Amino acid sequence: MKTGGKLLVVDHSAVTGSGTEHSQELHRIDAEYVKAELKGKGYKLLKESNLLANPNDNRMGSPFSKDLRRKTDRFVMLFEKK
Numbered sequence: 168m169k170t171g172g173k174l175l176v177v178d179h180s181a182v183t184g185s186g187t188e189h190s191q192e193l194h195r196i197d198a199e200y201v202k203a204e205l206k207g208k209g210y211k212l213l214k215e216s217n218l219l220a221n222p223n224d225n226r227m228g229s230p231f232s233k234d235l236r237r238k239t240d241r242f243v244m245l246f247e248k249k
Contacts, residue, residue, distance in 0.1 A: 210246035
């Protein structure tokens with residue numbers, strides 16, 4: 168990506184501190200891991216939103232299960248390439 172390019176990340180939240188541990192099985196990722204990984208690759212976090220947050224989600228179920236579909240705790244982050 169060119170300098171100044173924007174990257175929008177929207178994903179299902181995993182348990183804080185779990186990194187990528189649940190990314191294959193549960194299709195979830197730790198938001199703090201995403202921030203650190205992208206910052207390490209030359210991106211600057213511009214904005215975050217809790218628009219899709221759901222505090223009632225325990226972050227341990229698959230977003231594809233019927234019970235959780237469209238009800239998961241998700242994060243939204245906007246990054247810019249330095």
